[in-house]
Amino acid sequence: MAPTDMVGALRRRYDSFFASRRPVPFAVIDTAGGEHHFGPGAPEFTIVVRDPRGARALAGLDQFAVVVAYLQGWLDVDGDLAAALRIREFFTDRHPMARYSGLFTGLLRGRREDDRRAISHHYDAESEFFLTFLDTRHRCYTEGVFLADDERLEDAMTRKMDMALEAIEVKPGDRVLEVGGGWGAFAEHAARRGVEVTTTTLSRESERYLTGLFEREGLDVRVVRQHIFGFRDERRYDAIVNMGVTEHLPDYRRTLRTYAELLKPGGHVYLDALAMRRKHVASAFMKRYIYPGRSAPLLLHQYLRQVARSPFELCSIADDRHNYYLTCREWARRLDAARDDITQRWGEAMYRQFQIFLWGSAAGFDTGLVQAYRWVLRLP
Structure with a gap:
């Protein structure tokens, strides 16, 4: 040409x-x-x-x-x-098959199997890869809560963990169910304060990492590799925590029903998620390379409609868009700083994929293309 x-x-x-x-x-x-x-x-x-x-x-x-x-x-x-x-x-992004293919594969495979494959696609990369850019104190893969734009990511993440514990009103000896264990950020923070945590995951790599972490640290955390829709326990939980997994559970009605079945009356649910105004507007790049399957940003208006039809009360809701922008910007900076190590161990393509993902996410939050919220529910 x-x-x-x-x-x-x-x-x-x-x-x-x-x-x-x-x-x-x-x-x-x-x-x-x-x-x-x-x-x-x-x-x-x-x-x-x-x-x-x-x-x-x-x-x-x-x-x-x-x-x-x-x-x-x-x-x-x-x-x-x-x-x-x-x-x-x-540049135009007209690839409907890439955007909507997850809906069709979900119907063919079944919801739980499709969710397992989608989560595995992203999270079954070596944990050490993600640790090159996550905060070094908690290894948290959702947004922190910043007091200033130049605050250290580690301090913003500690504040987020403390706020989540305060929001669910638990004390030592209480039982908490975490939906999506990631790399153990919340479970470790809560367990060190005497809270009994059960954390679920669909990723084999996450299960391996979490099991090893809690054994090394001597923390009483139960790790279960199972979809939340199929999870059952003999006793109900005092609280539930979901940090950044609502995007992978787009059936809000069923999710809230599951929470109600697992939670004690009077218990709280802490949640946070990235959001958009329309459900299936993620780019073809995101659906093909980052989060395939049925995952979709939170639609707050639809979610709150289902909350109104559920037994839950909405206790609080906060705008987290700027916090998520600052978090993604710092993740991207740390990724760039570790470029030589990443390309040597995982290849240039892996580095570029996450560079586009993290800097693109930061730009999306900064311009308002993407929103983010954290909210707390209570079961009367």
Whole structure:
């Protein structure tokens, strides 16, 4: 493809896309070394074309094709990657099969099996990979709660753990069920305060990591690899905690019914989740590479409608969007700082995939494309 074809397509799109938006200047360097500027002022980022296939992806103005070209190394971005991802809608994302395929596979496999496969796709990567960018104190894979934009991630995560414990009003000896154990952030924090925790997971790698962690630390935490919809216990729990798993449980009615069956009357449920205004608008990249299957952002209005039809009371709700932006930004920075180690151990493609995921998530929260909430329910 001639550079003029790529540049012409980009200029036409630039003129139409920024006709009613604040222009974002950027540059493109073609395979021959020619530099092309778009918009007024100094470029905020520069797209470097390393391969003719990258030029074809840019000329096609297809968001998924551009991301794949970046993952393959056919394109690079110099400068502010987050700035590039803030204008991701410059490229169209018309891949309905990638977005909705999870609905069909869920029907074919069954809900629990589809959820197991989707969770395993993301979380069965080596735990050591995630630990390259998570906070070093709790290893928490959801948002922290910050008092200032420059506060350490570790302190924001400790505050979140303390707030969750305070919200569910438990004391030493009380029993808590955690939905989604991750890398043990909440379970360890609660167990060190005398709370009896049962934590569930669908990931074999998470089960392995959690079992080893609690054995080494001598903490009385029960790890169960089972879907929450199939989990039963002889005794009800004093509280339930769900940090970032509501996105993987889009059947809100059934989820709330399950909580009611497992919780003692008077017990609380702490939850947090990322959210969007429409359910199936995750990008083709997210559905193909990050969270396949039926996972979907929280739809707060739909969730609250089901709460109103359930026995639960809504005790509180808080906007966590800025907290999630700060968290993802710090995760992305730590990922970039560990690039050499990551590429050596897991490959360049893995690094680029999570670089797009984390910086893209930060940009989404920053621009308001994605929201986040934390809330507390009580069973009367």
